[in-house]
Amino acid sequence: MNSIKRLSWTLAAGAVLLPVLASPASAQDDERELGWAFTAELGSLWTGGNQETFNLAADASVEYTWPVSRFKFEGGGFSTESSLTTTTAVGTGQDDFELFSETVTEKTAEAFYSRARYDYDISRKFYVFGAGDWLRNTFAGIDSRFLTAVGAGNLWVENDKFRFSTDYSLTYTFESAVVSKPGVNANFPGLRLAYDFKWALTESTNFESTLTSDFNLDNTDDIRVDWYNGLPIDISSVLAFKPSIRLLWRNDPALEEVPLFDGGGTEVGTVLAPLQELDTFFNLALIFKF
Numbered sequence: 001m002n003s004i005k006r007l008s009w010t011l012a013a014g015a016v017l018l019p020v021l022a023s024p025a026s027a028q029d030d031e032r033e034l035g036w037a038f039t040a041e042l043g044s045l046w047t048g049g050n051q052e053t054f055n056l057a058a059d060a061s062v063e064y065t066w067p068v069s070r071f072k073f074e075g076g077g078f079s080t081e082s083s084l085t086t087t088t089a090v091g092t093g094q095d096d097f098e099l100f101s102e103t104v105t106e107k108t109a110e111a112f113y114s115r116a117r118y119d120y121d122i123s124r125k126f127y128v129f130g131a132g133d134w135l136r137n138t139f140a141g142i143d144s145r146f147l148t149a150v151g152a153g154n155l156w157v158e159n160d161k162f163r164f165s166t167d168y169s170l171t172y173t174f175e176s177a178v179v180s181k182p183g184v185n186a187n188f189p190g191l192r193l194a195y196d197f198k199w200a201l202t203e204s205t206n207f208e209s210t211l212t213s214d215f216n217l218d219n220t221d222d223i224r225v226d227w228y229n230g231l232p233i234d235i236s237s238v239l240a241f242k243p244s245i246r247l248l249w250r251n252d253p254a255l256e257e258v259p260l261f262d263g264g265g266t267e268v269g270t271v272l273a274p275l276q277e278l279d280t281f282f283n284l285a286l287i288f289k290f
Contacts, residue, residue: 040059111140193215197210212227
């Protein structure tokens, strides 16, 4: 395991140092838009009647671009509440009864995140960056997770139709689980590999895809993957509609406490059981661009 850690650190350090050996940075000769850019996404679902559900999702990002560097901050999340109504009848029969209803509302899904990143171009094709991510997803067993990253990347293609880049970084994670795992370190170093792909399908429709893979160098069984795909469709210069899907996978998921019953049906305590490895999020949102 030590040899795997040393190899991972060596490869990551090489990826960080490679851009430094490239040609000096200069102002990009592409048509990059400089200055501020702001976007906001809003999605919601409400059902009423026999079943009551409310879902709200919101995301926002602000970015400032200089000739050879960029800073971006993003934040958002979603929350879902469901209401279950139980109806009982009291009376003597079909022609003589009174209905009583009880409604219980509970939160069934919730997650929040924020992240910041600064990129600096060493040359047209190479850049270095520093980043920080924060996540809270108690339904996936994460009370709080903060990750810092320092790394480098390659910009392979950037034109009117395509943009494709890859990142390689060293990370350090501070994680607080809802249920702690015995014998597992909550803070650990890691290695992150990622790509960012954008494709202009038509003048008004784009396809965007990102993949982020995190490897825990303290526990090689702990691998996390965040895969996002979206299809923003421009309605006007400031408004767009976007369906998207995000898959969050963790090879070594968090734990939850599960009630333990004996053979006679009496609760005798609790046991720790792993949560599911894969979470899937499908979202329909309106995007406001400024």
